[in-house]
Amino acid sequence: MNNNARMFGFGLALLILTLIVAVILGLMAGPTNPITWLLVAVLVLIPFVHRKLSSTRYFKWKEEYSVGIASIDSQHKKLIHLINQLQTAIDYSTGEIFEREALNELVEYTITHFRYEEKLMRENEYPEYEAHQAQHNAMVDKVNLVLEEYAEDADEAMTTAVDYLKTWLIEHINGTDKQYSEFLISKGVN
Numbered sequence: 724m725n726n727n728a729r730m731f732g733f734g735l736a737l738l739i740l741t742l743i744v745a746v747i748l749g750l751m752a753g754p755t756n757p758i759t760w761l762l763v764a765v766l767v768l769i770p771f772v773h774r775k776l777s778s779t780r781y782f783k784w785k786e787e788y789s790v791g792i793a794s795i796d797s798q799h800k801k802l803i804h805l806i807n808q809l810q811t812a813i814d815y816s817t818g819e820i821f822e823r824e825a826l827n828e829l830v831e832y833t834i835t836h837f838r839y840e841e842k843l844m845r846e847n848e849y850p851e852y853e854a855h856q857a858q859h860n861a862m863v864d865k866v867n868l869v870l871e872e873y874a875e876d877a878d879e880a881m882t883t884a885v886d887y888l889k890t891w892l893i894e895h896i897n898g899t900d901k902q903y904s905e906f907l908i909s910k911g912v913n
């Protein structure tokens with residue numbers, strides 16, 4: 724868990740504790756005070772708001788991400804699942820070993836997926852193959868660079884790597900990958 728998340732968790736725990744104490748004191752002073760009931764309502768709402776805010780960090784597969792090729796769509800779905808798995812490992816502070824494992828699994832599967840796409844593009848003589856492959860390579864280089872910094876500041880490196888991977892992969896799936904759809908489908912790839 725990075726420092727920001729740790730501070731946020733600590734702040735939230737402190738807020739809940741303060742509210743509980745205020746409610747107890749309010750009830751002891753007289754149960755008819757509307758402020759006490761307002762504080763009770765805030766306490767009840769905290770888990771819902773927290774869940775809502777947390778869910779924005781997770782991705783859901785959308786039909787609009789489809790490149791129209793079943794094998795690639797299923798690999799992209801697995802990538803989104805691995806991104807969410809890594810986010811869960813970080814959010815729930817599962818520890819450095821689990822975070823590292825989740826990150827390694829995501830990076831390894833991303834490379835496997837890149838090689839699969841590149842093979843299809845090469846075999847079918849896709850004209851934009853080199854430019855597409857260059858994007859794949861640049862992404863792997865960037866992640867490796869971040870991981871090299873891991874020894875110096877593990878929290879910071881992990882947060883940077885996750886944010887970068889999340890943004891990059893979704894943009895790539897939904898942008899660059901879609902550009903080969905028509906060409907590969909016309910070659911009979913499915």
Ligand SMILES: [Fe+2]
Binds near residue numbers: 799840895896
């Ligand atoms: Fe892809």
Ligand SMILES: [Fe+2]
Binds near residue numbers: 840895899900
């Ligand atoms: Fe790609």
